[in-house]
Amino acid sequence: MEPILGEAKRRVCYFFDSDIGNYHYGPGHPMKPTRIRMCHSLIMNYGLYKKMEIFRAKPATKREMSQFHTDEYVDFLHRINPDNAQQFAKEQVKYNVGDDCPIFDGLFEYSSISAGGSMEGAARLSRDKCDIAVNWAGGLHHAKKAEASGFCYVNDIVLGILELLRYHQRVLYIDIDVHHGDGVEEAFYTTDRVMTCSFHKYGEFFPGTGEVRDNGIGKGKGYAVNVPLRDGINDENYQSIFQPVIKRVIEWYQPGAIVLQCGSDSLSGDRLGSFNLSMRGHAACVQYVKSFHLPLLLLGGGGYTVKSVSRTWAYETGLAAGVELQKNIPNNEYWEYYGPTYELDVRASNMTDQNTPEYLQKVTESVFEVLRDKNAAPSVPLQDVPKLRHDDEDDNELEDTEDKDVRRPLRLWDKEKQNENSLSDSEDEGTGGRRHRQSHKDPASKSHSPKENGKRKRSKTPPTTSVLDGPPHPINPQSSTTTRNGNSGVDVGQWAQSVQHSESSATTAATGRSTSTTALTARDRIGNGDIEMAEPDSNTNTTNTNGTATQSPINRISHNPSEQAEQSRERTGAL
Numbered sequence: 001m002e003p004i005l006g007e008a009k010r011r012v013c014y015f016f017d018s019d020i021g022n023y024h025y026g027p028g029h030p031m032k033p034t035r036i037r038m039c040h041s042l043i044m045n046y047g048l049y050k051k052m053e054i055f056r057a058k059p060a061t062k063r064e065m066s067q068f069h070t071d072e073y074v075d076f077l078h079r080i081n082p083d084n085a086q087q088f089a090k091e092q093v094k095y096n097v098g099d100d101c102p103i104f105d106g107l108f109e110y111s112s113i114s115a116g117g118s119m120e121g122a123a124r125l126s127r128d129k130c131d132i133a134v135n136w137a138g139g140l141h142h143a144k145k146a147e148a149s150g151f152c153y154v155n156d157i158v159l160g161i162l163e164l165l166r167y168h169q170r171v172l173y174i175d176i177d178v179h180h181g182d183g184v185e186e187a188f189y190t191t192d193r194v195m196t197c198s199f200h201k202y203g204e205f206f207p208g209t210g211e212v213r214d215n216g217i218g219k220g221k222g223y224a225v226n227v228p229l230r231d232g233i234n235d236e237n238y239q240s241i242f243q244p245v246i247k248r249v250i251e252w253y254q255p256g257a258i259v260l261q262c263g264s265d266s267l268s269g270d271r272l273g274s275f276n277l278s279m280r281g282h283a284a285c286v287q288y289v290k291s292f293h294l295p296l297l298l299l300g301g302g303g304y305t306v307k308s309v310s311r312t313w314a315y316e317t318g319l320a321a322g323v324e325l326q327k328n329i330p331n332n333e334y335w336e337y338y339g340p341t342y343e344l345d346v347r348a349s350n351m352t353d354q355n356t357p358e359y360l361q362k363v364t365e366s367v368f369e370v371l372r373d374k375n376a377a378p379s380v381p382l383q384d385v386p387k388l389r390h391d392d393e394d395d396n397e398l399e400d401t402e403d404k405d406v407r408r409p410l411r412l413w414d415k416e417k418q419n420e421n422s423l424s425d426s427e428d429e430g431t432g433g434r435r436h437r438q439s440h441k442d443p444a445s446k447s448h449s450p451k452e453n454g455k456r457k458r459s460k461t462p463p464t465t466s467v468l469d470g471p472p473h474p475i476n477p478q479s480s481t482t483t484r485n486g487n488s489g490v491d492v493g494q495w496a497q498s499v500q501h502s503e504s505s506a507t508t509a510a511t512g513r514s515t516s517t518t519a520l521t522a523r524d525r526i527g528n529g530d531i532e533m534a535e536p537d538s539n540t541n542t543t544n545t546n547g548t549a550t551q552s553p554i555n556r557i558s559h560n561p562s563e564q565a566e567q568s569r570e571r572t573g574a575l
Contacts, residue, residue, distance in 0.1 A: 001046055001323045010290075012052035012321050013130040015117035016040050017059075020137050023110040026102050030271050031151045033110065035306040036136050038334045042314035042344075045330040051321035053130070057120035059112035060159065064119065068158045068187065073146040077153060078108045101148035111154040114138050118160035118299060125257060125295040126167035132296045132320045136313050139261045139301030141181040142207065150179065150207060158187045160297060161194055161259055168256030168295075170377060172249065175199065176242075176285050177263025177301045178273040180210030180226070184261075190220045192378040195253050199242060201274060202228030212366045222373050225249060227363055230354040231274040235281030237353060241360050242285055245367055250292055254377040258294050262286060262316060263301030264309040268348045271304040276353065279312045279346035286316045296320075307337045308346045315344060 021037030043049070065074045076091050085092070085103050092098045114137045121133030141157050142150030157173070164171045175181035175198040188194035202210050216224040227245060265273035267282055290296060298320060303309035318325040329342050
């Protein structure tokens with residue numbers, strides 16, 4: 001494993017779920033999910049885990065799949081299994097399930113693992129958590145909106161692109177599988193936000209689409225590029241058309257991110273393919289796309305000679321991480337598959353290349369002619385970024401910054417701490433119209449605090465009722481004056497006179513007697529406007545109707561409980 005000279009280090013996220021190798025399409029079927037486990041074994045034994053981050057993505061849910069597929073189709077995939085297949089005979093015909101796309105145990109789980117890795121890889125690219133995301137379990141480019149096709153049930157590529165479109169204005173999709181990426185092209189055939197570019201075999205070959213003149217309709221006219229090729233194309237001719245087309249497309253379209261489907265059935269010796277690419281010729285496409293330094297999502301796809309697929313994808317994973325793997329394959333659990341050479345290489349054969357230079361030149365000119373119809377890259381108006389549930393901050397948001405050698409991460413300790421800014425001065429903060437105005441830590445705010453020394457100060461406003469027994473007497477607003485200390489307050493003398501007048505009127509109306517109460521004088525203001533009542537003058541008295549002078553009711557108030565009771569009875573009898 002040697003580093004590639006002159007390359008800047010790229011952050012790589014690699015997604016793998018060990019359960020992916022447990023599923024089997026059936027005896028004799030060319031699709032072998034175990035190829036992904038073989039590739040992972042090579043990656044680990046080469047030591048590439050030291051050069052990148054490895055994740056196990058959360059499987060996609062039915063709701064996430066329904067962002068592209070219909071609800072009925074997703075529900076069918078969730079319910080179908082070999083035991084109840086006879087109950088869904090009509091649905092199998094409707095959704096094209098049963099022949100190339102057989103029903104096997106764990107069908108939905110297999111599809112959810114594939115889609116989950118692609119969606120999570122796209123999400124990490126959009127959040128700038130990595131520069132390159134790799135999911136070899138993805139790349140199932142034939143699945144349609146409500147139909148399975150070409151060994152593909154859920155189109156993880158479309159789901160990943162939809163995730164990228166939430167943050168990027170334009171996304172470029174490149175397909176180097178030997179089969180045409182018809183499912184992805186069909187999904188974005190009418191939009192200019194996704195440009196598809198497929199290099200594939202065309203002519204009496206599955207799926208039968210991808211002619212050079214198929215370049216989109218409506219708003220998507222000119223944003224679908226198809227490069228039909230013939231049997232036996234070799235590395236040199238492939239690069240002679242791949243690099244000029246991709247360069248022109250990227251310079252013209254200016255994508256914000258690239259999705260590269262690395263189907264390995266374009267390799268020499270594939271069970272279903274008919275191209276003649278070597279491992280290094282196939283990997284040169286990955287290296288060239290990587291050289292544009294755009295966010296890159298690498299996905300798997302076709303590939304039906306498992307020993308060639310695992311070799312190629314492991315080698316391309318090393319290129320993504322910035323290293324070139326050594327030729328000799330290290331010891332691993334699938335060692336016997338790589339005999340007799342036990343080398344990391346897939347060589348081209350001597351088959352005839354039917355792609356003449358004239359034909360390749362003609363195809364290239366046809367592609368460039370499609371691009372000439374457009375003057376510039378399409379623009380997207382400003383809009384709010386759509387939000388899904390996984391956008392909310394979770395407990396693992398800071399997992400990338402943790403020290404993996406520490407047993408207890410710091411973020412778990414932080415969860416046990418309470419931020420001091422979240423504490424209030426009292427439990428009833430915010431209720432009853434109360435709002436925290438001053439910080440309890442600010443010394444200057446203590447003088448404005450409603451509490452001092454643990455006691456609540458009395459209000460500056462005098463009481464609105466008389467000190468004598470009787471009905472409440474409102475304060476005349478005109479009686480307010482300015483005291484000698486400059487504070488605006490209530491003239492106690494005028495207030496007492498109004499009380500006297502009210503009491504006298506009430507008593508005269510009830511008993512015919514006229515009484516006069518003593519006037520209260522304010523000696524001084526105490527504290528914040530509290531009043532100290534003065535002792536009544538010695539000549540203050542009350543004259544009854546007989547002319548007899550009696551003591552003022554204020555002077556007659558006693559502090560003896562028995563005398564207070566007697567005085568209360570006297571007042572009751574007088575009234």
